[in-house]
Amino acid sequence: MPARTAPPPATDVVGLALKVLAAQGLSRSAAHAALVSMAQDRGLPVARCAALVVAAVDGRAS
Numbered sequence: 001m002p003a004r005t006a007p008p009p010a011t012d013v014v015g016l017a018l019k020v021l022a023a024q025g026l027s028r029s030a031a032h033a034a035l036v037s038m039a040q041d042r043g044l045p046v047a048r049c050a051a052l053v054v055a056a057v058d059g060r061a062s
Contacts, residue, residue, distance in 0.1 A: 017050035020057050 014035070021031035039049035 013054055014047055014050040017053040020053055 017035055018028060018031045021034055022028060026034060035050060035053070036046055038053075039046045042049060044052075
């Protein structure tokens with residue numbers, strides 16, 4: 001059974017999510033705007049939405 005590691009701090013998760021969105025061809029400012037928009041649409045804090053983006057890329061359920 002793999003050991004569980006602590007989740008990265010929120011600022012790291014947001015940075016990782018921005019990198020994921022930038023890899024899709026968005027500029028950094030457009031990636032940030034998209035992340036904020038996704039969070040607002042779902043009624044979530046930006047850090048939580050970012051964690052969901054990162055989890056989706058990692059193939060984990062959050």
